Structures are given as structure tokens and as C-alpha cells.
Amino acid sequence: MNYAQHLFEEMPNPDPFLWNSMIRSYSNSNSPEAAVSMYIHMLARGFEPNVYTFPFLLKAFTRDAVIAWGDELHAHVLKFGLGSNAHVRNALIHMYACSGDIETAQHLFERSYKREAVMWNAMISGHNRNKQFEMSCKIFVDMVKQCVSPTAITYISVISACAKLRDLDFGIQVHKHIKESGTLPNLKIENALVDMYAECCDMDAALRLFEGMKTRDVISWTALVVGFARLGQIDRAKQLFNQMPERDAVSWTAMIDGYVRTNQFKEALEMFRDMQTQDFRPDEFTMVSVLTACAQLGALEMGNWVRVYMDRHKIKMDVFVQNALIDMYSKCGRVKTGLEIFHKMHERDKFTWTAMIVGLAINGHGEDALQLFNKMLRASESPDEVTFIGVLTACAHAGLVSKGRELFLGMITTYGIKPNVTHYACMIDLLGRAGHLKEAFETTTNMPMRTNSAIWGTLLGACRVHGNAEMAELAAKNLLELEPENGTAYVQLSNIYAKCKRWDEVRRLRQIVMERGIKKEPGCSMIEMNGEVHEFVAGDRSHPRSEEIYTKLGEMAKELKIAGYVPDTSEVLLETADDERENAIFWHSEKLAMAYGLISSDPSVVIRIVKNLRMCLDCHRAIKLLSKIYEREVVVRDRTRFHHFRHGLCTCRDYW
DNA sequence: GTAGGGTTAG
Numbered sequence: 001m002n003y004a005q006h007l008f009e010e011m012p013n014p015d016p017f018l019w020n021s022m023i024r025s026y027s028n029s030n031s032p033e034a035a036v037s038m039y040i041h042m043l044a045r046g047f048e049p050n051v052y053t054f055p056f057l058l059k060a061f062t063r064d065a066v067i068a069w070g071d072e073l074h075a076h077v078l079k080f081g082l083g084s085n086a087h088v089r090n091a092l093i094h095m096y097a098c099s100g101d102i103e104t105a106q107h108l109f110e111r112s113y114k115r116e117a118v119m120w121n122a123m124i125s126g127h128n129r130n131k132q133f134e135m136s137c138k139i140f141v142d143m144v145k146q147c148v149s150p151t152a153i154t155y156i157s158v159i160s161a162c163a164k165l166r167d168l169d170f171g172i173q174v175h176k177h178i179k180e181s182g183t184l185p186n187l188k189i190e191n192a193l194v195d196m197y198a199e200c201c202d203m204d205a206a207l208r209l210f211e212g213m214k215t216r217d218v219i220s221w222t223a224l225v226v227g228f229a230r231l232g233q234i235d236r237a238k239q240l241f242n243q244m245p246e247r248d249a250v251s252w253t254a255m256i257d258g259y260v261r262t263n264q265f266k267e268a269l270e271m272f273r274d275m276q277t278q279d280f281r282p283d284e285f286t287m288v289s290v291l292t293a294c295a296q297l298g299a300l301e302m303g304n305w306v307r308v309y310m311d312r313h314k315i316k317m318d319v320f321v322q323n324a325l326i327d328m329y330s331k332c333g334r335v336k337t338g339l340e341i342f343h344k345m346h347e348r349d350k351f352t353w354t355a356m357i358v359g360l361a362i363n364g365h366g367e368d369a370l371q372l373f374n375k376m377l378r379a380s381e382s383p384d385e386v387t388f389i390g391v392l393t394a395c396a397h398a399g400l401v402s403k404g405r406e407l408f409l410g411m412i413t414t415y416g417i418k419p420n421v422t423h424y425a426c427m428i429d430l431l432g433r434a435g436h437l438k439e440a441f442e443t444t445t446n447m448p449m450r451t452n453s454a455i456w457g458t459l460l461g462a463c464r465v466h467g468n469a470e471m472a473e474l475a476a477k478n479l480l481e482l483e484p485e486n487g488t489a490y491v492q493l494s495n496i497y498a499k500c501k502r503w504d505e506v507r508r509l510r511q512i513v514m515e516r517g518i519k520k521e522p523g524c525s526m527i528e529m530n531g532e533v534h535e536f537v538a539g540d541r542s543h544p545r546s547e548e549i550y551t552k553l554g555e556m557a558k559e560l561k562i563a564g565y566v567p568d569t570s571e572v573l574l575e576t577a578d579d580e581r582e583n584a585i586f587w588h589s590e591k592l593a594m595a596y597g598l599i600s601s602d603p604s605v606v607i608r609i610v611k612n613l614r615m616c617l618d619c620h621r622a623i624k625l626l627s628k629i630y631e632r633e634v635v636v637r638d639r640t641r642f643h644h645f646r647h648g649l650c651t652c653r654d655y656w
Numbered sequence: 657g658t659a660g661g662g663t664t665a666g
Contacts, residue, residue, distance in 0.1 A: 020658055055659050090660045121661035128662090153662045160663060192663050219664045226665070253665045288666045320666050 001025060001034075020052045027060035035060055036069055051082055055091040066099040090119050097126020117143075117151045124157045128164075136161035137170055150181070152189055159192040168200035191219045198227025218244065222251040229258025252280050257289040260296075266533055268293040269302065284316045291324035298610035298637055299528045300332035323351045330359025333608060333635040333642050350381050358390035363642045364651045366398025385417050392426035396433065397641060399655060404430045421447075425454050432462025433655070437471055453482045457489070464492050472496045487513070487520035495570050525589035526610045529600050536592040538584070543596065552595040557586060559629045560622060568618040585618045590636060594623060598630060606633040614638050620656075624648055 008014060008022055019042045026035035035057050042049065054077055061070065074092060082088045089112055097105035109115070109123055120143045127135040140158040143150060150158075155178055162171035175193060183189070190213050197206035206227055210220060221244040228237035237258050244251060252275040259268035272290050275282060282290070287306055294303035307325065310317060322345050329338035342348075342356045353376040360369035373391050376383065383391075388411045395404030408427055411417050424447050432440035440459055444451055456479035463472035476493040479486060490513050497505040512518070525536050534543065543549060567582045590611055597607035615638045627634050628648035636643045644651040 017658060024658075050658095052658050059660090087659050094661070116660090118661050123661095125661065151661075156662045163663095188663050195664065217664095222664050248664095250665050255665095257665065283665090285665050292666085318666095324666080 001029060016047055016050055016053075019047055020050070020056060023053060024056040027056050030060055032060045032062060032065035032069075036065075036073075049076070049080055049082070051085045051088060054082060054088045058091040058095045061095050061099065063099040066095060066101065070095065070099070070101075084113070086114070086116060086119070090122055093119060094122040094126065097122060098129045100130055102126065102130060102132070115146075115148065117148055117154060120148060121151065121153050121157060124154065124161070128157055128161055131164075133161040133165045137165070137167070140174070144177070150177075150183075152183060152186055155183065155189050156192045159189070159196045163192070163196040163199040166200050168197075168202060171196045171200060185214075187213070187215055187217060187220075191217070191223060194220055195223040195226075198223050198230075201227070201231060203227050203231065218246055218248050218251060221245075222248075222254050225251060225258070226254045229254065229261060232262050234258050234262045234264065247280070249280055249283055249286060253282070253286040253289060256286060256293075260289050260292050263296070265293040265296045266535075269297070269299070269533075281313075282315070284310075284318055284321050287315060288320050288324045291321070291328045295324070295328040295331040297526060297528065297533050298332050298608055299531075299533055300329075300334065300608060301528055301531050303328040303332060305531065319345070319347050319349055319352065323349070323355050326352065326355045326359060330355065330363060331637065333363065333637060333644065335359050335363040335365065348379070348381070350384060350387070353379075353381055354384070354387045354390060357387060358393070361390050361394035361397060362637075362640070364397060364644070366394040366400060369394035370400075370403065383411075383415060383417075385420060385423070388417060388419075389422055389426065392423060392430065393640075396426055396430035397652075397655075399430075399434050401430060401434045401436065421449055421452055421455065424449075425458050428455060429458045429462070432459055433465060435466055437462060437466060437468055441471060441474075451478065453479055453486065456482070457486075460489060460492050464496055467496060467499050469496045469500045469502070485516075485518055487518045490518060491520065498570070521613060523589045523616075524612045525593040527593040527597055528608065529597070534593070534596060536589040536596070538589050538592075539587040540589065540592055543592075545596065545599070548599050549592060549595045552599050553586065553591065556591070556595060556598075556622075556626060560625055563625050563629060565622060565625055568621060570617065585616065588616060588619050590615065590619045591622065594626065594634065597634075598632070603630075603632065606635060609634070609636045611636060611638045614640065615643060615656075620650065620654075624650055 004022070004025060008018065011018065019038070023035050023038050026038055039049070039053070039057055054073070058073065077083050077088055077092065089108060093105045093108050096102070096108070105123065105126055109119060112119060120139065124136045124139050127133070127139065136158055140150070140154065143154070155174065158174055159171060162174060178189065190209060194206050194209050197203070197209065206224060210216065210224060213220060221240060225237045225240050228234070228240065237255065241247070241251065241255050252271070256268050256271045256275070259265070259271055268289065272282070272286070275286070287310060290306055291303060294300070294306065309315075310321070322341055325341050326338040329335065329341070338356065338359050342352065345352060353372070357369045357372050357376070360372060369390060373383070373387070376387070388407070391407055392404060395401070395407065404427065408419065408423070411419060411423070424443060428440045428443050431443065440462060444455055444459060456475045460472055460475040460479060463475055472493055476489050479489045483489070490509055494506050494509045497509070522537050527534050536543065567585055569582060569585055590609055593609045594607060597609070601607070615636055620643065623634055623636065623645050625648060626632070627645035634645040636645070641652065641656065643656075
């Protein structure tokens with residue numbers, strides 16, 4: 001462009017054609033500023049724009065450019081008498097619709113004397129760009145009613161809208177329409193159709209179409225990969241992925257995201273490593289999936305690495321990536337870093353606020369979470385049901401009962417959000433843990449939907465804290481009806497009986513557990529060291545450094561004894577023989593992970609552990625002491641919240 | 657010799 005510009009300036013008498021060429025080139029290279037400046041130059045030299053000028057000029061207009069110059073150029077169009085030219089009108093409609101000013105686009109559209117397919121297409125794609133997919137479908141229907149023949153591009157756009165809406169019925173209608181219209185099958189239409197069927201989970205139809213295609217490209221294959229991954233059939237997705245004749249960053253990301261969606265986070269990171277060894281450049285989409293995997297695994301080192309990598313390779317840090325970073329840092333127990341990102345963001349959406357509120361809540365900063373919620377409201381961002389999960393969790397963890405009740409009510413009355421079963425579980429947790437067992441129980445009976453095992457498990461947990469045997473029986477009975485094999489329910493109920501010295505009942509429960517061979521869901525702890533995630537289950541000896549780990553465990557046991565620790569075996573499954581009980585808890589996964597952390601890192605390193613279940617009482621006490629004995633900061637994330645151990649204390653203040 | 661509308665991943 002520099003050279004072209006240079007030559008252009010040398011011309012004694014550039015004609016309108018050449019002016020237009022220059023404007024077109026600047027537009028095509030996405031520099032609306034340069035294109036506009038060229039146009040102004042043209043006017044200054046006394047040349048009049050013609051019907052070609054505006055389509056070129058407006059093509060590169062981004063949202064900002066429209067705000068800056070849109071209306072003024074629109075005025076020029078009218079002034080130069082070009083407003084009735086179809087190309088110019090289309091360019092204007094396209095510009096307004098795609099930049100979000102649907103009203104102006106609509107206005108121009110309705111006042112157009114002759115509406116060709118291209119103009120309809122601009123309206124449909126404009127609505128697509130603004131995520132108004134129902135409108136896209138509606139416009140398509142109008143178009144057909146008015147006997148305007150859709151073009152291939154119409155079909156592609158409207159099918160894409162069906163896919164986004166997951167509207168299979170309408171998608172099938174459009175498909176029929178295409179067949180009847182005699183439109184020649186082309187790759188892009190077929191891709192759009194395969195994608196639509198896959199998005200709507202009709203993989204049979206997607207495959208049938210795919211099989212029948214004469215040619216396929218990377219998009220056709222990726223659509224299938226995404227479809228199977230979304231259905232949880234990740235093996236099938238991987239199979240197709242391996243069969244693809246060529247892959248690109250999108251297909252790699254689809255696969256990585258597939259693993260994330262099926263909760264296979266380590267596999268997601270492995271896939272990401274493969275992607276890099278095969279020299280594919282990740283982009284900001286890839287990074288969102290990778291960061292989500294890091295968040296779930298508590299893989300802070302890897303998460304940090306992603307941030308540095310993005311900076312070094314100039315990958316766009318958009319609002320999606322920043323939201324994922326906030327989530328990653330919060331779920332790795334580094335809520336402060338999450339806050340730094342939050343405060344630096346120029347643009348925040350609903351997800352940003354929600355991620356930050358949830359992050360504060362699970363890290364034990366209940367009050368801060370609620371303050372942030374108020375700020376969110378003041379920033380006119382409307383909370384959704386997930387935001388309220390965060391808000392209610394904040395109240396539950398901080399023991400803010402009346403605030404919780406108030407917010408729960410406000411959620412319904414002020415925001416019109418219907419509470420789901422998880423919101424009720426939060427309320428029952430909040431009330432029960434704070435000792436309002438009766439009200440917690442009443443909540444379970446007044447719920448407008450069926451109770452599930454999480455509801456009864458929550459109530460049972462609260463009964464354990466407060467030693468209420470009667471209600472515990474009731475909760476356990478309900479829970480076991482839904483999940484007869486739930487070992488934790490037996491353990492908790494038995495503990496409560498033991499607390500009340502009802503030994504007959506304890507024996508009876510043990511009998512049932514032995515007879516039915518009931519097992520507890522295995523606890524699993526993960527710890528990341530030097531960018532690698534290590535997993536431990538109780539009594540695990542599969543780790544290559546197992547020997548050292550158990551030696552360290554022995555040392556830890558001695559140190560604990562000196563510090564006056566007595567093992568608390570109350571949460572061990574009943575079938576375990578008494579002499580094995582101490583070992584059983586001493587070989588808990590979080591203690592193994594802790595031992596591994598101690599032998600494999602410097603004393604200054606914070607040990608970060610992620611556990612799949614709630615932490616057990618004994619491990620909580622032991623790690624508190626260990627944090628003092630070894631002067632180590634330990635952060636444990638369990639199923640519901642964080643425990644930050646330091647100097648023999650935990651941030652949960654033992655309220656959990 | 658200049659022109660219009662579109663598809664895949666968060």
C-alpha cells in the first residue's frame with residue numbers, strides 16, 4: 001500500500017476509477033481510517049464520489065468506525081444522490097446491521113423500493129452477528145412469503161441461525177426448502193447443514209449428509225468432531241479427528257474443548273501439548289479451553305504459563321480469555337491475581353462479574369463477594385442464575401443467614417429468576433449449617449421441584465454438624481432411597497448415632513454395609529508440580545516416588561504425634577477393622593499429595609491440592625497442624641470450597 | 657478495468 005500510495009501521489013490527474021481503487025485497497029486491508037482519509041482527500045481535490053465509492057468505503061467499517069463516521073457518510077450518500085442505488089443501499093444496510101444498529105438498517109430496508117435477495121441476506125447476517133437468531137429465521141420466512149428466491153448465502157446464514165438456536169425442526173424445513181428449490185449442493189451449504197444437525201444432536205442425519213458429500217473440507221470434519229464431543233462421545237470424536245485428512249487450529253481446539261466438556265481435563269492438556277508439538281498455533285479460543293482445564297485441575301503453573309505464552313505470541317486477550325483467567329486464578333486459590341485482572345479489564349460482561357463473585361465466595365471472602373454483587377447491579381449488568389449460585393454460596397460460607405434469605409427472595413421477585421435445585425441446596429446448606437435445621441428441613445418440603453441426593457446430602461451434613469439424630473435419620477432415609485449405595489450417607493448416619501451413644505443402631509448399619517458391600521466414592525487428590533499434574537487415591541502406591549512418599553508420611557505421623565495430634569477415625573467406612581482405621585485415614589489421598597508436595601518442592605512453595613470430595617475432618621485437622629510444623633502454606637480446594645492453611649490455622653475458620 | 661450478501665471453535 002505504501003508503494004501504491006506513492007505512485008498515486010505522483011499521478012498528475014488521478015481519475016475517479018483510481019480514487020476508488022485506492023479506497024478499496026485501504027478498506028480491504030481493514031484500515032477504515034485510511035479509507036476515510038482518502039475519501040476526504042478526494043473531495044478536497046474536487047472529485048465527486050460515484051456508485052462504486054461507497055460500497056468500497058463502507059465495507060471495512062467496524063463498530064467504532066460506524067460510530068465515528070457512519071451517519072456523516074450516510075448524509076454524503078444522500079447529498080450526492082446515490083441513495084437509491086442498490087449496491088450503495090446494501091452497503092449501508094450491511095454496515096448498520098453488522099455494527100449493531102439494527103433499527104437504522106431496518107429503516108433503510110423497509111423503505112427500499114426493490115428488495116433483492118442480497119439486501120435480505122444483509123439483514124439476516126446482521127441479525128446473526130448480533131445473536132438475534134430468531135429474527136434471522138423470521139426474516140427468512142418473510143422473504144419466502146414475498147417470493148424472493150433465497151440464494152446459497154441466504155441458506156448458509158439461516159441454517160447457521162438454526163444451529164445456534166438448536167432448532168432442529170426449523171432446520172429440517174430449511175433443508176427441505178433447499179432440496180425443493182433445486183439449488184445445487186455446494187460445499188458451504190452442506191457444511192452449514194452438517195453443522196446444524198450436529199449442533200442439534202442429530203448425528204445420524206449429520207453423518208448421512210457427510211457421507212453423501214462429494215468433497216469435504218476441514219470444516220465438514222470439524223462439525224462432526226464437535227457434534228460427537230458435545231454428546232459426550234469423545235472417543236468417536238477422537239476417531240474422526242485422527243481420520244481427518246488435514247487439521248487446523250479450530251479442529252484442535254474443538255478436540256481440546258471436547259475433553260474439557262467431558263471432564264477429562266488432563267487429556268485436554270495432553271491434547272494441547274500434542275497440538276504444539278505438531279506446530280499448530282493456538283489462538284484465543286484454544287486458550288479459553290486450556291485455561292478451563294487448568295482451572296478444574298488447579299494447575300496454576302500451567303495457567304501462568306498460558307498467560308505468558310499469550311503475551312509473548314501476541315494472542316488476543318479478549319473478554320472471554322480474561323474471564324477464563326479470572327476463573328482459573330480463583331479455582332487455583334489465587335483470588336488476588338483474579339482481582340487484579342478484573343480491575344484492569346476495559347470491558348466486562350455478565351460472566352466476568354459472575355466469575356469474580358464465585359471466586360471470592362469459594363475462597364472464603366463472602367462479604368467481598370456480596371459487595372461485588374452490589375457493584376455489578378450498579379454497573380447495570382443483570383445477574384443470572386449462576387450469579388445467584390455465587391451469591392448464595394458466599395452467604396453460606398460466611399454464615400450470613402438473613403442476607404441469604406433476602407437475596408433468595410430478591411432473586412425471584414426482583415429478577416424473575418426461578419430458583420433451580422442447586423439454589424435450594426445452597427439455601428439448605430446456609431440454613432442448616434447455621435443451625436436453623438427446622439427451617440432447612442421445611443425448605444426441602446416446600447421446594448416446587450423434586451428433591452435430589454444433593455439436597456438430602458446437604459441436610460444430612462448439617463445434621464452431623466449439629467448432632468441432630470432424628471432429622472439425620474430422615475435425611476439419610478431419603479438420600480438412600482435415591483442412592484442406595486451411597487457409602488458416605490451410612491458413615492454420617494452412623495457417626496450421629498455414635499454421638500448419641502445408640503450403639504445398636506451403629507451395629508445395625510455396619511451389618512448392612514458389610515452385607516451389601518457398600519463402598520465410599522473414592523477420594524482423589526491432585527497436585528501440580530513443575531507443570532505436571534499428579535493424582536493420588538487413598539493408599540496409592542502407583543507413583544514412581546511412592547517409596548519416598550510413604551517414608552515422608554511416616555515422618556509426618558511422628559511429627560503430628562509430638563504436636564499432640566490424635567487421629568479422628570470417625571469418618572472411616574464402617575467395614576474397616578479397628579486396627580486398620582488409623583492407617584486408612586493416614587493414607588488418605590490429600591495426605592499423600594501433601595507428602596509428595598513436601599518432598600518435591602522448596603519450602604517457599606505453596607502446596608496446592610485439589611480434591612474431588614469434601615475434605616475429611618481428620619485431614620483438615622492434620623493439615624492445619626502440618627502447616628505449622630513444616631511452616632508451609634497449603635491450599636486445598638475440595639468439592640465446594642477452599643481451605644487456605646497457614647501457621648496452624650485455616651481460612652474457613654472451621655466453619656465448613 | 658471498479659461493486660453487494662455467507663459457513664467451523666469460547
